[in-house]
Each structure stands twice: as C-alpha cells, then as structure tokens.
Amino acid sequence: MKIPGLFWGQFRRDGALALRQPGELANPLAFFVLVITLFPLGVSPESAVLAPLAAGVLWIAALLSTLLGLEGLFRRDRDEGTLEQLVLHGDPLVFAVLARLLVHWLGTGLPLTLLAPVLGAMLALPEAARWPVTAGLALGTPILVLLGGVGAALTVSLRSGGVLLALLVLPLFIPVLILGVSVAELAVAGLPTAPVLAWLGAGAALALITAPFAIAGALSIAVETG
Amino acid sequence: MKIPGLFWGQFRRDGALALRQPGELANPLAFFVLVITLFPLGVSPESAVLAPLAAGVLWIAALLSTLLGLEGLFRRDRDEGTLEQLVLHGDPLVFAVLARLLVHWLGTGLPLTLLAPVLGAMLALPEAARWPVTAGLALGTPILVLLGGVGAALTVSLRSGGVLLALLVLPLFIPVLILGVSVAELAVAGLPTAPVLAWLGAGAALALITAPFAIAGALSIAVETG
Amino acid sequence: MDTPLLTVRQLRCERDDRVLFADLSFAVARGAALQLRGPNGAGKTTLLRILAGFHPDYEGEVSRAPGPLAYLGHRPALSGLLTAEENLAHYLSLTAPGTAVSEITDALERVGLAGYEDVPCQALSAGQQRRVSLARLPLLGIAAPLWLLDEPFTALDDRGIALVTTLLAEHQAAGGGAIFTTHQPLAPRPGLETLWLGLEGAP
Amino acid sequence: MDTPLLTVRQLRCERDDRVLFADLSFAVARGAALQLRGPNGAGKTTLLRILAGFHPDYEGEVSRAPGPLAYLGHRPALSGLLTAEENLAHYLSLTAPGTAVSEITDALERVGLAGYEDVPCQALSAGQQRRVSLARLPLLGIAAPLWLLDEPFTALDDRGIALVTTLLAEHQAAGGGAIFTTHQPLAPRPGLETLWLGLEGAP
Amino acid sequence: MKVPAPLVRLWHRLGSPRWFFETSAPWLPWLLGLGVVFLGAGAFWGLALAPADYLQGNSFRIIYVHVPAAILAQSCYMLMGTCGVVLLVWRMKLADMVLEAAAPIGASFTALALVTGAVWGKPTWGTWWTWDARVTSMLILLFLYLGIIGLRQALARPEAAGRACAILAIVGLVNIPIIKYSVDWWLTLHQPSTFKLTEKPAMPPSMWIPLLLSVLGFYALFVWSVLQSTRVVVLERERRTTWVQNFVAEQGSKA
C-alpha cells in the first residue's frame, strides 16, 4: 500500500499544482516556439538554408526549453520547506521523484514532442525526417527530463542554481542531441532510423532505472545543507 | 547627496553580492559558451556550413544567456523582503535600478561581448565580421539587459516567472537580434556597418532613458502584490 | 514503555568554529516533553535538525526508537498554491496513505480553520499558515511517537498557543514524546522538562 | 508636536470577500505606541501594509506626517549572502546616506550581535537575523518618526524582547510613534495603547 | 485648445464603470446586427459573386476573412496600448477592464490571420509557411498577445495585474513599429521576397467592395465582443459595489 500511495499521492499533488497555474504548463512550450522563431530571424529565412539545419535547431530548442523548465523542478519545495517533509517521510524517495518527473514530462516534453511536426514544417524540415524526428523527441525528452532532474536536484540548495544547472546538465544532454539529430540525417538520406531510435529507447530505459535513485540521493543531501 | 548615494549604495551592495558568488558571474558566460558548442554538434561541424550561421548563432546565444540571467535580477530581493525596503526608501527608484542593471551588465553582457571574438572564431565567423559583431554586442547587450529588466520586474512576483519572462521578453529582443546580425552581413559584404551600429546605439540610449522608469513602476507594483 | 523514544549521548556540535554544545546527554521517555530554551543562536534549531537527521555534522550518539517522526521547522512547509486540504492530503499520502478525507476536515477544524479548507495557503495569514502546518500533529497523532517542533508558538494567538499546549498534553498522555523550542516560559506541568542550551546550566 | 504622526479615518478593507475591518479610525500621536492585537487572520498585517503603502485595496483615508517610515515585516528583509554590516550599510544608503560606519557597529552591538558583523546573514539563527533587522531601528531613530513593526518579538529570546521594548520606549521619549503587532500581552506603560482587531471591542 | 464640454463630460463618465455598463447595453444588438449584415454581405459577395482571381483562382476568396482578421489583430493591439496609456496616466479603471477584455480577442484574431494565411499559402505558395516579413511580424504580435494574457493570468490581484499589463502593452506598442520595421527591412535585405502578398493589383470594385464590407463587419463584431466581455469584467471587478450586488440579485430572482 505504501508505494503506490507515495507515487499517486505525489502525482495528484503535482498535477494539481501544475493545473493551478496553466500558464506555467504553456511556458516551456512558448519558449520552444520562441527559440525556433529566433532562428530564421538570426540566421536566414530561406528554406534552402533552413532545411538542413531544421532537425538540429529543433533538438537544440528542445534541450534549452527542457533546461529552462528544470530549474523549478525542486526549487519551490526547497523554498517552502516541503522538500524536508518529503525526504523525512517519503521513504523510498524514488517513487515520489518518479511521479514528479512524470508530471513534469507530461507538461513539457510531451507537448513539445507533439508540436515538433508543426514547427519542423515551419523550419522547412524535409518531410522524410518529420516523423523520425518526432519519434526521436518522444524517446529523447524523457531522457532529458531524467538527466536534467539529477542536475536540478544537485543544484536545488544553491540560491542561484539556474545557470550552474545548465552547465552541469548540458554536457549530459549532448549524446541525446547527437543521436536525435542523426535520426533526422538518416531519414533524409533514406537509411533506416530504427537502430538509432532503439539506442534512444535504451537510453531512456537506462535513465529511468538509474536517474531516480541519483535524484533521491541528491535531494537527501540538499536537505542537509539547510 | 541623496541621488548619488542611492546609486552608489546600490552599486556597492550589488557588486559585493555579485563578487560573493563568482559562480553566478561565470554562469551566463558558461551558458553562452555551451549554446555555441551545441551548435556544431547539433547542426554540422564543417566551417563552410558554420561560417554563414556564425553571427546569428552568436547573437541567439547572447539573447538566450541574457534571458537566463534575467530571472534572478530582482527575484532574490523579492523573496528576502529587501525589495519592499528598496521601494519604501529608495525614492527615485530609477537610480537604484540603474545601479542594479549596470552591475548585471558588467557581470554578463560585458564578458560575453569580450568573449565573442574567440567564440566567433570557433564558429568560423568570417574575419571581416569579427569586430563589427563585437561592437554590435557591446551596444546591443545593454538594450537586452534594459528591456529584459522590464520583463524581470513584471514577473518578479510570480513564483514561476522564468518562462513567462522569456515569452514577454524575447519578442522585444527581436529588433536587436536583427540589427546585430545584419551588421555582420553588411561587414561580410564589405558594406559600411556604421549606420546600423548607430541605430543600435540610438536604441541603447532610448532604452537607457525609458526602461528604468518602466522597471521602477513594475517593481512598485510587485511589492503591492505581497 | 521502557525504552526511551530518543536517547542522546555525548552530543557535540560546532558551527563556524564555535562550539554550540558539547557533552550533551539526555533522553526523552514516552509521555515526556522537553522544552529547549536558550538565547538566540544557542543551537536549538541545530539540535532539532540533528535529531531529525537533517544536520550530519556532529559528534556523539543519537538513537531513536523506530517509527516516523514529526518535524515542524521554522517554515510552515506548505505549498502556497495548494489549499490547506490539498497540502495535508499530500502529507498523509507520505505518512499514512489511506487516511479518510474526513480526518483532514476534522484536523483543520481542530486548529481553528474550519471554512478555510479551500483557500490557497499563500492567501492565509502567518498564523493561519502555522495552524495548517500544526494540523499535521493531530493527523499523525501517536503514529509518529516523537514530535520535534521548532518554535511552534510563533505567530499564534492565545487560543493557538493553548491549542498547541493541549495537543502536546494529549500526545504525552497517549504515550508519545516531544521536543520543542520556544522562548516563552510555559506553566510547569508533569512530564514537561526544560533543557537550557548556551547558558551554563540555568537562566 | 500637535499634529499626529498618523491619522486613519473610516478605514475599511476586505480580502476574499471577507470584511477584515470597517469604520476603523485612530490616530498615533508623537510619543505614542499602538499595539495591534487580534486573533490570527484578523488583519493586523494587512493593516500595517496598508499604512506602509503596500496594500492599496482599501477604502477610507490614511494621512501620514511627512518623513521616512520604518517598516519591518514578517521577514527580516536581509540578503542572506551579505553580512550584517553590509546589509545595514545598504539600508543606510537608502535612508540616511552619509552615516558613519561606526554607527552600524554600535547598532549591532546594541542588538547583541557584537562579533557577528562579518557573518553572512544566512548563517545566523532565526533570532539573530531578526536582531540584524531590528538594528535598523536605532540606526534610523527619530529620523523615521513612525515605526511599523509586524511581530517584532518573533524568534527573540527574553533579552531580545526587553531590547525591543527599550527601543520603543526611547523612540517614544524622543517624540516618535510606533504601531506594532504582537500576540504577547505587554506590561502596561504610559503611551502604550492597544487596538483590537477582529473582535468586537475587547478580548 | 479648448476641449468641448460634452467631450469632457464623456471623459469623466468613462471613469465610472457603472455608467459604461448601463450605457453600453443598448448598443450590443445594433453592433451584432451591423456586424452580421456587413460580414454576411461581404462573405456572400466574396464567396459567390466576385469573380475568381486570374492567378490564384478561387483560393483568393480567403482574402475576405484573412485581411480583416489581420487588420483587426493590429487595431486591437493599438487599442490595448492606448488603454495602457490611459490607465497609467489617468488611472481610469475602465481602460484596464477593456485591456483585459480585448487581449484574448486580439489574440484570437491574430491566430486566425496566421491560420488563414497558412491555409491560403498552401495552394498559392506551395508551402504553408514562409518567413515573409508580414507573416513574421504577425507571429511576433501573437507572442506579444500571449505574453500579456499570460501575465494577467499569473498575477493574482487585478489592480496590480492591470498596471503590469499596461506597462507591457505600452512597451509592446513602442516596439511594434520597431519590430515591424526591422523585420521588414531585414527580410527584404535578405531575400528578394520569393513570394509576395499580392501587391495590390488594382483590384476591381467587385473584389474590393466585399472586402470593405467584411472589414466593417469584422470591426462591428470586434467591438461587440469587446463590449460584452468588458461588461463581464466590470461586473467581476465591481462585485463589491451595491449596484452590482443589486444587479446580481435582480438577475437571480429573474432566473
């Protein structure tokens, strides 16, 4: 009874919190769209120029907007003191962590993935790459959230974690970026994308199994520094 | 005596605060470097591909890292309650605001500008564009900080301002981005860049005169919501 | 009933090269309450955090009877955007999953917040937030045998203070124990002891 | 000496559709101190914030004698990363530029923090932070004729409480006025009045 | 310069949300009727009677909804910026209420212009998106709208939210021409416009009269929606006043 209770209790609470401020749900998405808009303006509006960059830009924007959403992942709990209660009572902390990350992914990674085909088209992403890139994001964004969660937990006790978080986490994101972009390249070249997608899937599974433990450990430490 | 006192008192305090956490000073810079590193990884490492994008990427990275640094601009004062004291006593609030923004620019915009030639070289930015881009950043980053400050002040009372801030502020950054990038294009084409740089300078002057008032107004409002 | 809920032996803690306490030994038996007193900066909060496991920089031995622990710190530990009811429901999902919602309503009534179930906690006054936080105590009751409370009387009005005193007495009567800090002198009653920190021995 | 420092007429404030107070009229003369009392949620903090100008949602009239105002809220309003001295120096640059540093040292000594000048405020205990915050009062002194203090006794030990009481008495003697909230009953003394909120008339 | 007395009186009255609430009621059916008639006529004319474009064929008929939507999107932002100035300078509560009511409506027209433009682009440009100057600045306008809506939603106290949104609307108002100008200039500098929004090829009257009609219809419907929406905002904000409480009691007893 304890473990499903921990998971669903946290899920319900975080869900309520997310719904209470629908703006916050829409925001990483807005950032994603904005970064993608900056590109044609900063680089070139011509589709001939944009097409080969499109997949990379989509992925970089996904990385950055995930990153931006991460800062608040545990910050508020820490500030309000609820993190202490969580560490004190939520004994196998991983379950509460998993629930938190799931809510976060549902609010950021998922809509971002769903929006990717539309934004891809705006960036003149070749049609052949459209669905492979989306599939890559569907598998890759959970990895981003899981790895990012570790960084967020490690930096939560720092008052200005924001950019240190970026520094910790972006290098970890790079393999995901490289795999994700190569899916698009393979697709454009007419080669099979399944192997790379399988790697992404394996990465997601691995991250799912390991990251929550790292996060739980980091949170326990964060509470101690109080 | 009051006005220089307000300015320098705030400047000294914010300076001390910035120096007390040198990590935070280095952070936007690190983010700047990271975004620029992501680019060759996400798009293509070939200099033939990178060269035409380089100026745009530099500017986009500058925009995003400015944005990331903005969130904490007034947040901590608000959380700690010092913002109330500032509004209560710092009567022409613009001077304290100006000092704060100056410290912030010295810590983020300036080093970023100084680093731009090096990073430009890493992105194969054509030599002709190197100094014009740097000059553009020197004139443009103050505008970003000033306009961004308005967004930061408007969202400071929100617990999760981060991404709403991006939504508010990035559209306002677009003209700066466009002017900045076009400086590089003109330079590469061998055309005079002075007129566009003059526009950027005019923009900076305009922002310097108006933005602090908007920020002061927004801060007074933020205190009321307490 | 024999083993104490908490035994502390030879506890020593330094912060910033200043010894807060050394050679500190005491025990909290079932049915006992211990008031920590001492001047500002004496180390009361630090001691409570050590006992709760939040501050590992100490020497000496702390042994605690098994079972969950109720710890209320300086902050009320509430999500400002959630209502009192939601906050408590989440707390219960951590500590006692499966508790009925009616118990939350009862607890809120107990702490004098009937009618405020649906207000987001950030729109409550300081004392009201404190009360929501305190509503955890009747909800846990003896399920958490040891309560650690850091200045539970802060921001409370007279009735609030009387309420906390009653909650403590009930908990003691049920065989629980508590350690709490407060600067206010309390009326002596059986089972209530005082431990002074930061002063050599007595006030 | 004739015009009061603060006059409030027919003040009315609602929050969340609940009337906190209506028809509230009072004045604070020079040399007077007013203790606001009332149960949790009565509107004491709200009233202080209205008087400080932080809460514009009210009806009625508030008129204040010119001059700066000292307002200490629930939070100590300190930058955790800066030392006590730096925090106070910044405060003085806002309120009284040109004050000598030695005055800050004196004020810190006054509030019992001699030796803690160089500790970042986040490494101070709750009561010590409160004391840093209170050190503003002797620094401003009569330069701010009206003091608004929200629960100034929170987290303070007995000597801290005595200190604040002395500061208040000195301020009154110098012709200043103060409004403060606290749930603790205070010993009656001349110039100290009590205003009850949220109860019809009396406790 | 002397301002005519009736205008001064109107100005003072506009300060009273109650006056607005009571005076605006009779206008609503007229605005709705006017809007339906004009837009209906324009749309019918445009869809059924106007000749097909010699280049774009029948797809050009989208113009009768696309252009009005785009025009209204921009007018609405002007209105909001003006309201922002009025609120901050003269502290007129009504301006804030209009600002609140207009934002989602303006955003919806902006989105409509974007979507109809995109749909129109598919048959005419062969792609439904391009980074053309007007398209881009329309997209940025949508972001500005979303920012204002988001800010208001995020701030709890209506008075504070109102002034914050006013500041943002004014900053945006100053920036819109700058954005528009810079985007225009950039994209023409950059590419000699592969596609152009049809350069006014001296439309025959049978094409532009329906356009005029539907623009007028859109205006009427816009004002109708904003008035209606403002009226609700007035009620919500003034709910503590006796006149609103009486109004609510009256409506309740009717129901």
Place this chain on the structure above:
Amino acid sequence: MNFESFSAFLAMGGHGPYVWSCYGLTLAVLLFNGLAPGRRKRRFLREQGARQRRQEQPQEQA
C-alpha cells in the same frame, strides 16, 4: 452568380477545402468571441449570487 452550380460553389475549383476551412474557422472564432463572455457572465452571476446569499445568512443569525 459566379458559379454554375451549388456543387461547383462548394468545390471552389478545387480550392474548396482551403476556402471553406478558413471560413469555418473564422465563424468558429467569431462565435467563440461572441459567446465566451456570456458563459463567463453566467458563471459570475452564479458564483456571486451564492456569495451574496452566504453573506446574508450570518447576518440573519446575528
């Protein structure tokens, strides 16, 4: 009339789906903008009515 038959009118020379979806969307947006205030008003009246009744009750008790 520019079209020969009603079906030609609907087909719009092959551009029917584009044209009609635009008009449909426009209608939807206009309707939404027109009807949303009504919904919001009804909700307000309901909530405010309840609030006023709530406020009257204690006064009757007193």
